[in-house]
Amino acid sequence: SSELTQDPAVSVALGQTVRITCQGDSLRNIYASWYQQKPGQAPILVIYRKDNRPSGIPDRFSGSGSGNTASLTIAGAQAEDEADYYCNSRDSSGDLLLFGGGTKLTVL
């Protein structure tokens, strides 16, 4: 399969923990990366190779994965975390790079 599936929208209370998931057959063999995109801005990388954080990304962001599902967890969500989040991986058959449809995170 050449798809990555994300829930369209998720909400979290300020200061609480939220998990955003991404499902796809390729995730059984290939690690996902995650991007945060705020309105009118370019995406920024927040997690790569399942659970690695680029410098400058707060440690409340973490990644994990099991089976065909990758997860992005935000522990203690802040108002500035309200954004769209996209997962990314590669099709297990070879050369096709994939993005999930995106999850809109609302911080209440």
Add this chain to the structure above:
Amino acid sequence: QVQLQESGPGLVKPSETLSLTCTVSGGAISGYYWSWIRQPPGRGLEWIGYVYHSGSTNSNPSLKSRATISLDTSRSQFSLKLSSVTAADTAVYFCARLRAAMADPYFDNWGQGTLVTVSS
């Protein structure tokens, strides 16, 4: 920190060719994969294709071979040409540096994006 900047026309007529250039500064262009990604208004991200510093390329089959990506190392630039455009090609186009393309890929640096509208 490497920086990327897209440039090109913001308006293209239907059936014509969209041409964009991405200029890379603050880092080497050699040794990396360079990619184009687009985002139609109000929608998600779509990978278009990439070029490696050797000149090898790969693109999304959904574009039916309309996309051509090339590299000019002497100018630290890479380019996208998308032929036979329609209104469906209207999008913000991003350039980005792609890491680990053949393993667990990720885009670690992005340009700010440029809106291209296809309209007569």
